[in-house]
Amino acid sequence: MKLPVRAAFAVIATAVVLSGCAPDVLVILDPVLSATADSNGSLSRELRRSARAQSARALVVSLDELTAGALRFALETHNAPTVLLPALVGRMALQVAAESPERSFYMIGRDTAVPAPNVAAVSFDRSAAFEAAGRAAADVLAADHGSGASAACTLLFLVDSPQRADELERFRRSFEQRRETRGLSAAELPLTVYQYSSVPDSEALGEALASDGGLIAFFLGRANAAAWEAIGSRETAIISEWLPPQQIDARVAGWIEHSWSDALQAVLTADWTAMLEVAARYVHGPANSSGRLNSMPAAADAGK
Secondary structure (H helix, E strand, C coil): CCCCHHHHHHHHHHHHHHHCCCCCEEEEECHHHHHCCCCCCHHHHHHHHHHHHCCCCEEEEECCCCCHHHHHHHHHHCCCCEEEEEHHHCHHHHHHHHHCCCCEEEEECCCCCCCCCCEEEEEEECHHHHHHHHHHHHHHHHHHCCCCCCCCEEEEEECCCHHHHHHHHHHHHHHHHHHHHCCCCCCCCCEEEEEECCCCCHHHHHHHCCCCCCEEEEECHHHHHHHHHHHCCCCCEEEEECCCHHHCCCCEEEEEECCHHHHHHHHHHCCCCCEEEEECEEEECCEEECCEECCCCCCECCCC
């Protein structure tokens, strides 16, 4: 049975008090993150391990509802000096931070500085991750070259900022460089790019995905879910971003991940700063090509 917000916090608080282990860091997850990345508790366990590696104790609390009241209750119940929050909380973070000037707050996934003296933004630099994704896409297709399977890459990319334009170019350039290294031509390993300045609708996605390809890579923000629906059950390798555990099926060759564990380690090891940057990961998925399992364990590609 799922406890109400206050009751759930009370149970956790009692456990902490009885164990004599007051947390050094309070990590607050919003309902979406809790239902996806932490659906089986894996994110919470990873965060606790990361904190222990820095000789710190982390307590992870999931909000059932994203309200100022629920956020305040979590902070009142757990008096940790350092608090990690999702950028999704927005202005609520500024409100609660102003009420607790003695605590340090970090907004995970925010790309701009926060106008508050005790609130820092933690952004993810995805440059190296997109380079790794481009190389991985070429490797997946090159492995099937000559087998009769399609060796085409279809790339769908939302470019709504200079940063996103740079990420697209890094993917494209790395794909082409790896293709050349593999001794293959653009005709043998084609890359088709669909670039959108705003979130594409289902009709635009349907047109882009009309033909079968060996690999589909899509980075479309909130339209990623629609892209998954458009792909359906077709047999194709997939590279995307922010995949929750339930979406990592045998077709997924890899994804770009914003690791809260990496963000936590950066917070625990860095001096206070208004802007903290963490490298995003490219994580290898179970599929090395459509229908063939990857012999490489899931791990971050550091750009090799």
